[in-house]
Every structure is written in C-alpha cells, then in structure tokens.
Amino acid sequence: MPAPSQSDPLTELMDRLSRQPDLPSLPSLMPEVRRLARCERSRVQALSAVLLKDPGLSQRLLRLVNASFYRTAGAGQIVTITRAIAVMGFDAVGRMAVAARLIDALLQRDASMDLREDCLRALLAAMLADQLAEGRRDTEDAYLAALFRNLGRMLVALHLPQARRSARSAVPADRWPCSDEEDAAARRPLGQAFSEIGQRLAGQWGWPPLLAQSMVRDAGAGRFGTPALAALADDLADLLLRRPSEQWPAACHALVRHPEGPGVARLEAALGWARLRVPDLAALLELPLSRFPAWGGRGQAAAADAGCVGDHDAITPADQETAAAEGPAELMSQAIQDLSAALVEGGDALESAPALALEALWRGLDARAALLCIRRPDGSLHGAMTLMQGRLPDWHAHCRVDPDKGDDLFALLCRRGVDTAIEDAREPRIAQRLPGWFRAGPDARRFMVLPMHSRGVPLGMIYLDADAEAQLRPDAHRLRLARSLRNQLMLALPAPSG
Incomplete structure (x- = not known):
C-alpha cells in the first residue's frame, strides 16, 4: 500500500492529533488511574484525588456509574466518587473514568450523531466485556480493550466526518460496521482501515500492546484472550442495537467461536443485562434511540421491556444531572x-x-x-x-x-x-x-x-x-x-x- 501524500486526509488527521489531541486526557489519565487501581496499597483518597481534579469529569463519571451499573440493581444512587470506589472497587472506577473522559471530550465538541452512536456502541461493548470477563484470570483489561476497539472510527468521525460518512454510505446496512466492506470503504479516502488507524494511534500514545492488538479486525481469531473477548463484546453490542431480542438465540449461536469462550446462554444473559442500560446510556450521550433498528423505530417497545421510558420521554441531560446529585x-x-x-x-x-x-x-x-x-x-x-x-x-x-x-x-x-x-x-x-x-x-x-x-x-x-x-x-x-x-x-x- 503506498504511503499517503502530505495532503491526504489521513495525514491531516495525524497532524491534527499530534498538534492538539481532542481526547485531551486519555493518554495521561488512563495510565494514572490504571496504576492507582492496580496498586494494592493505594488508598481511596489517592484515586479520588485523581478523578476530582476535574469536576466535570467526576460529575460525568457519577452519571455513567449510575446509568451503567447500579441504579437498576437496587443499590440506590451513587452520589460521591468515594462511594463509587467503595461499592465498585478501584479497578471498575478507574476503567469507567477513562470512559467518562471519552464521553466528556466528545460532548464538548458538539459531536455528530454518528460519533455519538459509535460511542454508545463502545460503552455497551465495554460493559459486556466486563460482564463476560468475570471469573477469568487473563482479561483484566477487557473493559478498556472493548471500549477502544473502534478508536480509529471514532477519531475519523470526530476530525474527518465526511470521510466517515463516505465510508458508511458505501457499505450495505447489514454489513456495517466491522466488516471487510467497511475496511475497503475506509481505505479509499484514507489509505488505511479504521482499525489500522486506531492501532497506529495507540502505538503513538504508548498504550499497552494488548489494547492495540484488540483493535485488529480479526482479533477473535486464535486463543480466547482479551482481544478475542473485546471482539465478541463488540459484536454483541452491534446485536443489541440492531437486532430484536427474538433473533438473539440464532445470532448468539453464530458468535460462539471458541470452545473456551462463553456459551449461548451466557451471551443471552449478558445481552439481557446490557439492554436495561441502553436508555440511560443513550440519554447520557444525548442520542435518540430512534436511530437503532432494534428499538422499534422510536425505541419505545424495547424500552418498555427494560422498564424504562421511550427515547422521546427519556430523562434529559439536565434531569439526569439532578438525579445523580439528588441535592x-x-x-x-x-x-x-x-x-x-x-x-x-x-x-x-x-x-x-x-x-x-x-x-x-x-x-x-x-x-x-x-x-x-x-x-x-x-x-x-x-x-x-x-x-x-x-x-x-x-x-x-x-x-x-x-x-x-x-x-x-x-x-x-x-x-x-x-x-x-x-x-x-x-x-x-x-x-x-x-x-x-x-x-x-x-x-x-x-x-x-x-x-x-x-x-x-x-x-x-x-x-x-x-x-x-x-x-x-x-x-x-x-x-x-x-x-x-x-x-x-x-x-x-x-x-x-x-
């Protein structure tokens, strides 16, 4: 493949990111929270202090914590970072802080609906990976690996939205995303597939090799480690947003590719658990559920299954903020x-x-x-x-x-x-x-x-x-x-x- 010229879109993207990365804290925040979360002698206040340096981030994190995990589990609202750490543990809060920074960076730039959709998919994939990793010893970074599996596509949507739209329009609906057709469509204007762009950036930022490996399109091949789990969670997130629940069993059978991986029953249970979180996460991203086929056009039928309101009556961001703080x-x-x-x-x-x-x-x-x-x-x-x-x-x-x-x-x-x-x-x-x-x-x-x-x-x-x-x-x-x-x-x- 020829090297891109100095005027092509990929060079423009890389130059812009090198001058002013628009996910400003990700390269530095992720190593810091992972270091603190993994240190057995870390104290609650040490991790709290890192997260509370940015009040906007800490507030977004509290909303994400409540939307993702605990509000529907009967544990009540989590209203402080300290309580979030006490309830969830260092590892979970550290991982979710990185996700909250991603959301914060996107919303501050008035992100397009395409980008918000990619972000919702990434959050769902991360949550599903975390669920499926439970009890395993080799999947410590499953949440982050799934969250950033499609980093390249998200950054292109952020900086070069026309290139992302062009690739999307060239791929049939049932083959988007994560297909050979998507890779080919991205290479036409950019010279590289979205996944290859993500791997390149992860290397430049000094991220762990495991995260870059999880961005590979065929990461599901080989043994069932973290990259394969991230790829599986990504497929499940797509299934959750695009296919009605009655189609899940057949689709889950097709996704059981590793004898040491989770079976159909485990996949269906994870999908049912994650479905409860979709309305709140969509509200957090200010994203209408009407964009997703699995949510009945307006999203109301599926939301009713989850015990939540449809997207037209979903909690607004301002109301969500109040609910998270509770005064x-x-x-x-x-x-x-x-x-x-x-x-x-x-x-x-x-x-x-x-x-x-x-x-x-x-x-x-x-x-x-x-x-x-x-x-x-x-x-x-x-x-x-x-x-x-x-x-x-x-x-x-x-x-x-x-x-x-x-x-x-x-x-x-x-x-x-x-x-x-x-x-x-x-x-x-x-x-x-x-x-x-x-x-x-x-x-x-x-x-x-x-x-x-x-x-x-x-x-x-x-x-x-x-x-x-x-x-x-x-x-x-x-x-x-x-x-x-x-x-x-x-x-x-x-x-x-x-």
Whole structure:
C-alpha cells in the first residue's frame, strides 16, 4: 500500500492529533488511574484525588456509574466518587473514568450523531466485556480493550466526518460496521482501515500492546484472550442495537467461536443485562434511540421491556444531572448512612471513611476546597487529604497544626474545639494569625473550621472554603448534617493514646 501524500486526509488527521489531541486526557489519565487501581496499597483518597481534579469529569463519571451499573440493581444512587470506589472497587472506577473522559471530550465538541452512536456502541461493548470477563484470570483489561476497539472510527468521525460518512454510505446496512466492506470503504479516502488507524494511534500514545492488538479486525481469531473477548463484546453490542431480542438465540449461536469462550446462554444473559442500560446510556450521550433498528423505530417497545421510558420521554441531560446529585442534603445523608455501615463493619471498611466524609462535605456545602488534618502520635495535626477544584491537589502535604503549642488561628480554634466561620481572612486581627501553609494555599477569604475533639483531645480538623463571590453559609439542616458527618468521622479515627 503506498504511503499517503502530505495532503491526504489521513495525514491531516495525524497532524491534527499530534498538534492538539481532542481526547485531551486519555493518554495521561488512563495510565494514572490504571496504576492507582492496580496498586494494592493505594488508598481511596489517592484515586479520588485523581478523578476530582476535574469536576466535570467526576460529575460525568457519577452519571455513567449510575446509568451503567447500579441504579437498576437496587443499590440506590451513587452520589460521591468515594462511594463509587467503595461499592465498585478501584479497578471498575478507574476503567469507567477513562470512559467518562471519552464521553466528556466528545460532548464538548458538539459531536455528530454518528460519533455519538459509535460511542454508545463502545460503552455497551465495554460493559459486556466486563460482564463476560468475570471469573477469568487473563482479561483484566477487557473493559478498556472493548471500549477502544473502534478508536480509529471514532477519531475519523470526530476530525474527518465526511470521510466517515463516505465510508458508511458505501457499505450495505447489514454489513456495517466491522466488516471487510467497511475496511475497503475506509481505505479509499484514507489509505488505511479504521482499525489500522486506531492501532497506529495507540502505538503513538504508548498504550499497552494488548489494547492495540484488540483493535485488529480479526482479533477473535486464535486463543480466547482479551482481544478475542473485546471482539465478541463488540459484536454483541452491534446485536443489541440492531437486532430484536427474538433473533438473539440464532445470532448468539453464530458468535460462539471458541470452545473456551462463553456459551449461548451466557451471551443471552449478558445481552439481557446490557439492554436495561441502553436508555440511560443513550440519554447520557444525548442520542435518540430512534436511530437503532432494534428499538422499534422510536425505541419505545424495547424500552418498555427494560422498564424504562421511550427515547422521546427519556430523562434529559439536565434531569439526569439532578438525579445523580439528588441535592446537597441527600448527598450528605447518604454519606452518613455509608459511614454508619462502615463503623458497624469495622476493619478495612473504615479505611475509606476520611475520604468519604470529606468529599460529602465538599460537595454538600458547595465548597471550593476541603482539607482534612488528622492527629499524629506527637499530638500535632497533619494534612491527610485535599479536595479542590482544579488547583493545589497536594496542599495538605504542607499543612501542620499544633493545638498544644501553636499560636496561629487554626491552633487556637482546635484548642477551643468550637465550629467557626471566618467571613474575612483579610481582616487584620485574623490575617496576622494565619500560618504560612494557609498563605501558600488557595487564597481563601471565607472559610469554615470544624475541629474534631475526643474527651478534650484534638483528633483532627476539617477546613472548607468558598470562592470570593460565594457564600459558605449552609442552612440549619445542612449544618446539622455536616456536624453529623464530622462526628461519624471522629468515631472512625483511632482514639488518642493515654
């Protein structure tokens, strides 16, 4: 195959991606969350901090978590990143963070319906791969392998939509996508198949070879490893969107290609499980279900099977956002219940308590920054974690309060043990008592301090602040909830010696 000229569409695509990749965090975000998720000694707050660096990403992730897994499973809404990690585990949340970034990048660019359709298919394939990988030892990356199996097609749809439409129009409906005809149609304008473009980019981005191997068109050949599982999940996603359920048994028989792979019954069960998630995922992508033949033209018949409304009555993105948050008071109440359950369970369940409490306070009180300091054996309070919108994620590493001997404002407040709101940190009497670590922080004018005391001994301190134009004045109900959260957290912390 001749090399593409400098003016051809493929060269244009590669040049554009090298100058300004429009999936901005994928090359860096995926290695970071995978590293944290795989480290047995990682703490909940470490992964939380990575995800909370981008408030938009964390909100999209919460919507994806609820749409994909737990809302229909009776576990209630998941309203904090910390709870998502506690319920789902490090691995699942890390993988879904990458999916959420993909959605975020597409929607920020006002993606075409073709691209949203490709993204829905990718999300469904990832979920199906995760289901089918359960119990296997060699499919750790099944979710990501299926999610990005068609990366090349999605990037062409994003940057060169006309080339994608041209390829689509040249292929019969029953042979699109994932066929030899699609490959041939893509090569005419681009010089390479969509799958080959994806493999090339994965190599340039330094992604694991296993993910690039999963993009190969015939990845289903050979032994039944991660690439074969990703290819199978991709076929199932296409089946779910394009074929009515009465055709599933025959189609599943045709997809059983490996003796060590799942059988027909397992495939049908996975399809039934994934079908429940389609309406919510389509709403997340702002995609009408009427585009898919399996959803009865308007999508209402199939949605009724799933116990959901049709696409014309589907939850709008704004309503979905509200449903995911459920209001600050509800969020804090849920966190109190989760902390209570952790206290009853004890042991490892208490490890996530600090992150859970701090995130609930940060979100529930609409704070800009939240800081938790915890007592050390010498009696001083040291920063344990920070939550902040976009800046100074490691601020807590420099925070130290000495309630016994210190003469700064925070030492005084911790000695007194009184919940205090500071309205103007620039007021001279306040400013002269602010320590250096505070001055190196987010330049807050209004902040709140919730000390933690046990039998008169300082155990820790919670700090929250607000933007200059915002008010940090919770109503009476939220203030009660905030104090309850603080008190629950105190019970989860080690008691002071002596």
